Amino acid sequence: MAAINFEDLFNGLKGDVITLARASFKTFTKEAEQDAQNLLEGMKDNLSRWTALLAEGSLSTEDFQLLINAQKDLAEMKVLQRTGLAIIRIEQFRDSIIHLVTDTIFQALP
Numbered sequence: 544m545a546a547i548n549f550e551d552l553f554n555g556l557k558g559d560v561i562t563l564a565r566a567s568f569k570t571f572t573k574e575a576e577q578d579a580q581n582l583l584e585g586m587k588d589n590l591s592r593w594t595a596l597l598a599e600g601s602l603s604t605e606d607f608q609l610l611i612n613a614q615k616d617l618a619e620m621k622v623l624q625r626t627g628l629a630i631i632r633i634e635q636f637r638d639s640i641i642h643l644v645t646d647t648i649f650q651a652l653p
Contacts, residue, residue, distance in 0.1 A: 547594055547595070547598045552594070552648065553583075556583060556644060560576075560579035560643065561579065564636075577622045578620040578622045578636075579636075581622075582620070583644070585618065593610055593611070604649065611644065612641065615637060618641075620633045620636065620637055
């Protein structure tokens with residue numbers, strides 16, 4: 544498989560998570576944007592490595608999905624939690640970010 548330009552992909556994801564934050568929250572938008580950016584930045588190194596392995600065929604899509612989902616469990620949405628927003632809403636937002644990341648990377652594969 545061909546290589547993916549990870550930096551371009553990641554920069555696109557940064558814009559996409561801001562759009563997702565704005566669509567998901569009418570109040571606490573800034574907090575959601577901050578948490579989304581923090582989550583993405585926290586995943587960047589692993590995401591870069593796993594995306595390269597996936598693109599070269601050394602990592603299956605199933606294994607990639609498992610690795611990404613494991614990151615979800617580690618992700619904390621600290622800024623949104625401080626607002627007192629319901630945990631279920633925060634978890635749904637976090638899950639949406641993970642799905643966005645996964646879908647974007649799978650679509651970028653040749």
